Amino acid sequence: MTTFTLAGGCFWCLDAVYRTLQGVSDVVSGYTGGASSNPSYEMVCTGTTGHAEAVQVTFDESVIPADVILDVFFTLHDPRQLNRQGADVGTQYRSAMFYEGESQKALFEAALERAASVWDGPIVTTLEPLGAWYPAEEYHQDFFAKNPGQGYCMAVAVPKVTKVRKSYAKYVLAS
Template sequence: MQEIVLAGGCFWCLDAAYRVVDGVQEVVSGYTGGRGAHPSYEQVCTGATGHAEAVKVVYDEERLPTDVVLDMFFTMHDPRQLNRQGNDVGTQYRSAMFYRDEAEKAVCEAAIARAADWWPGEIVTTLEPLGAWYDAEEYHQDFFAKNPTQGYCLAVAVPKVNKIRAGFASYLKG
């Protein structure tokens, strides 16, 4: 199994989109890239901790290549928006890829280069070394499945899931 940690706006959306993909074994919403141990959602939302809302995607690389996982990431969010995604504004919503080692950093750099071919304008996705990871509170885990009629999920998460379904149909769970 492989793991990659990505941030691209609200973690509910990334979580929901990756969960429809075959080969994804687990998605964990959490916080990384900031200061202070064990931040709460409320603390992260202030922007004061510097943590990003992120997801840890655990996947079977035999069934789902890392390049595809990263191309999906650049499909489901706008990597040109600095410290925001749509109406979600703040550093906690930044576009970021968190790497464990130089090999993973190189894979992420290649994904950013591919994304630059699809997106007009400057890609602002940051590459950051993966520091401490903190799981988000339980109610954030698999939020979309638990709250399918919640307004934010319908307005923001569903379109992201649909982008993955449309662009990566051969990788969807059966």
């Protein structure tokens, strides 16, 4: 099993998308990349902790290749938006890939190059070493499945899930 730590806006969207893919065994929403210990959602939302809302995606590379996990990441958010995704604004919503070791960093760099060939304009996604990881509060875990009618889920998460399902149909779990 392999785990990637990725940040691309609100973690609810990343969580919702990755849970639809074959070979993904776990998705945990959390916080990383900042200086505060044990931050809460409320603290991270202030933008003062330095943490990003992120997910740790654990997957089986014999079922879904690492490149697909990373290409999905660049499909489900706009990596050209600095410190924001749509109406979510602040460093906590930055596009970032948090690597563990040089081999993972190389995979992430290759994914950035692939993304740059697809997107018009400069990619602002950062590569950062993975530091302390703090799981988000329980109510954030699998938020979309628990709150499918919630306004943000309907307006923001559903279109992202739909886009990934269409683009990566081969890897989507059967309903």
